[in-house]
Each structure stands twice: as structure tokens, then as C-alpha cells.
Amino acid sequence: MRNLILVSLLFSFGCRNDIDNDEDHVPDWADCNDEDAAVGPGQIEVCNGIDDDCDGVVDGNAVDAPTFYADADGDGAGTIGASGVFCDAPTGYVSNADDCNDSDAMVHPGAVEDDCTDPKDYNCDGSVGYANADGDGFAACEDCDDDNGSISPNAVEICDAVDNNCDGAVDEAGAFGEAIWYSDKDLDGFGDPSASSSA
Numbered sequence: 001m002r003n004l005i006l007v008s009l010l011f012s013f014g015c016r017n018d019i020d021n022d023e024d025h026v027p028d029w030a031d032c033n034d035e036d037a038a039v040g041p042g043q044i045e046v047c048n049g050i051d052d053d054c055d056g057v058v059d060g061n062a063v064d065a066p067t068f069y070a071d072a073d074g075d076g077a078g079t080i081g082a083s084g085v086f087c088d089a090p091t092g093y094v095s096n097a098d099d100c101n102d103s104d105a106m107v108h109p110g111a112v113e114d115d116c117t118d119p120k121d122y123n124c125d126g127s128v129g130y131a132n133a134d135g136d137g138f139a140a141c142e143d144c145d146d147d148n149g150s151i152s153p154n155a156v157e158i159c160d161a162v163d164n165n166c167d168g169a170v171d172e173a174g175a176f177g178e179a180i181w182y183s184d185k186d187l188d189g190f191g192d193p194s195a196s197s198s199a
Contacts, residue, residue, distance in 0.1 A: 047087035100124035116141035
């Protein structure tokens with residue numbers, strides 16, 4: 001009985017249809033497309049919507065598939081940290097990895113960055129409109145002297161011929177160090193105690 005089975009198997013293989021229409025040296029029964037010599041087992045899979053290597057997966061592991069990057073915040077810019085190789089971008093993936101903060105849709109290359117008081121790098125260029133050279137907590141656009149940490153909008157005005165508090169006035173009334181001055185109409189060097197002014 002065993003010999004009969006072996007003979008039957010040999011006979012069936014011997015009678016197998018070995019037609020090769022596309023002449024790629026792969027018989028029709030082993031070729032998923034015997035009309036195209038570029039398609040068959042052992043062929044290179046490329047992005048073309050065809051199962052080139054007959055492995056049952058269209059464009060699977062295609063050699064020319066580009067890399068796409070996850071865009072978690074949906075701003076059109078992806079991140080280098082999450083990527084994959086696909087023939088077509090899956091939902092939530094983009095072709096660039098230029099986002100410096102993929103959790104904030106306001107941050108991406110090309111974003112508007114026009115608030116000089118905001119220290120966030122919105123356009124991912126490595127710099128911000130905000131500048132605080134003297135470290136006093138005020139941006140240069142708010143500070144009348146960003147090279148001097150003792151001069152800022154919340155500084156105390158002192159009598160030194162400088163606008164310390166950036167209000168546009170120098171040594172105005174109420175400045176620290178101001179003195180009481182008395183009127184001396186007769187210019188004798190002695191003032192009138194009933195006519196005084198602080199300045």
C-alpha cells in the first residue's frame with residue numbers, strides 16, 4: 001500500500017502543469033502572476049501596488065518605501081522618535097521629522113513667532129522672539145535697557161539721571177533719594193520753610 005502511495009505521488013508530480021507563460025523560469029503553479037516576468041517568487045518588492053515577490057503581501061517590505069514620522073499633534077510636522085517605513089503614509093504620519101514639540105500643535109516649523117514676551121520656540125528654529133539679556137525677567141521689547149539688570153519696568157526709580165523704571169520719565173517725583181527743596185526767591189541761599197517741593 002505504501003508503494004502505491006509513492007507511485008501515485010510521483011505520477012501526480014510528473015503530470016504537474018509546468019507552463020511558464022512569462023518565461024521567468026517559474027512555473028505557472030508557483031507564480032502568482034505568470035503573465036508578468038517581473039512578478040514571481042524571488043523578485044524584489046517595490047512600491048507599486050503589486051505583490052512583486054508573491055509572498056501574499058502587496059508592497060510588503062518594499063525596498064523603495066520611504067520613512068514616515070508620527071505626527072501626534074496633527075500640525076503637519078512629525079518627530080524623529082516615532083517612525084516607520086511604508087509605501088504610503090498611514091493615518092497620523094507625515095514625511096518630515098521637523099517638529100521640536102510633537103505634543104503642541106502650535107509648535108512646528110513655519111509657525112508664527114511674534115510675541116517678544118513669550119519664551120517658547122514656536123517655529124523650531126532654535127531661537128525665540130523673547131530676549132532677556134540682562135536676566136531681570138523682562139523681555140528686551142519691554143525693557144528700556146536690556147543690558148542692565150537694575151533697570152526694568154518694576155525697578156525703583158532713584159535719583160541718578162536715569163529712567164530706572166522704564167516709564168519714560170527720569171527722576172520723577174517719588175524717586176528714591178529725592179530731597180526737599182525750599183523756595184529762595186531772594187537768592188540769599190536760605191529757603192522759605194512754607195514753600196517746599198520734593199525733587
